[in-house]
Amino acid sequence: MAAAGIQLHPACRVRQEGFGLLFYDSRGPRLLFAETGGLLPPDFFAVSRSRDELPPGLNERQVQVLGKFMTQLLERGFLREQPIR
């Protein structure tokens, strides 16, 4: 079985704002304001990645917080899980 990867849902978009990331889900439509500052660039979500992958250079606390955040994005449908080929 192929490993599961995560990627931005096709119905969703994300962009950088001063506070962090702004997610848009056209299915609602609904918005998600994420105070991530500059820790996660929007194009991080453009390609399929493994669930626990995060940008390099983060400290332990940041890894913990962003890890939880990625799980929330998945649960709320902004990200979707798919096989990594």
Added chain:
Amino acid sequence: MSNRFVEQGLRSPVNLTWEVSLACNLRCSHCLSSSGEAAENEMTTAEALDLVAQLDSAKVFQINFGGGEPFMRPDFEEILAACHGRGIMTCISTNGTLLDAPRVERLAASQLVAIQVSMDGARRETCDAIRGAGVYDQAIAALKLLAASRIPSSINTVLTGQNAAEIPALHKLAKELGVSLRVSRFRPSGRGAENWEELRPTPAQLLNFSAWLSESGEVRTGDSFFSLTTQERQGLGLNLCGAAKLTCCVGPTGNLYPCAFLQTERFKAGSLRESSFQEIWDDSEIYASFRSLRIHSCEECQRFDQCHGGCPAVAWHLKNDISGGDPECLERCVTSIADEAKAAVA
């Protein structure tokens, strides 16, 4: 919805309404922009394509096309293709009369478009009285074509006194057709202002609709009824006016406004023929005034956190006061009915 981030100001709108033409083959009595003939000097194809590029640079997520009837523009599909080529999501508000199977097939290929077909009554007589003879049947035909495609589609109904009792039946009709229902607020602009007294829903109808809406979570409203939103629908959308904060409007000649219901010189934020989209979004005094607008007269209201004074456009059209508070909010509907009852007793 976090008002804190919205009030800080976003780098660009989340979505915007683009009225690509005033040309329309119908003459609906509630039309917000008095559409009919095309406006003089509407944006050229080159100007429209340049705007798409600007909106892409600004990272606008979605463009909601309206008019007029967008498909009256011969280059409309070219404009759409430019949006989709850049990954911009689109939603088209159409009367459905110019949709045919080949066009629906072409639109579906993008997978980035949603379509709303206007229909103002579950009964043919009700709908055609507002939109014109034969339009109900044409809208149904368009919706059937769309339902058979991959395009997310909906019936879009403007709530009026004439169709208020038919909204549940419209919801049923939408389900039967395999599309969703979106209900929009009737506002007194364009021909809607001329026919306001005849078409406006009564406070009792608005309250009934609010109650029905609270039990109909899947019905969309485009956030146009946040002033009537009950506790049950909190969290499904905005709790404040998004004009100039989350959204804005581009008119047919390239003028920018806070919203589609305030397309007058008084509220013109700028012209794309004189400034870039980003310059207008960042620097317009009109937009700045909407971002700092506070409806102080509503601050003591128990529902203030749920609507923040409601729709400034309705306040402007009915009271000539942008900060006067929404005359048709839930609280004022209740008060109005109570006052009428007292007057009847007296």
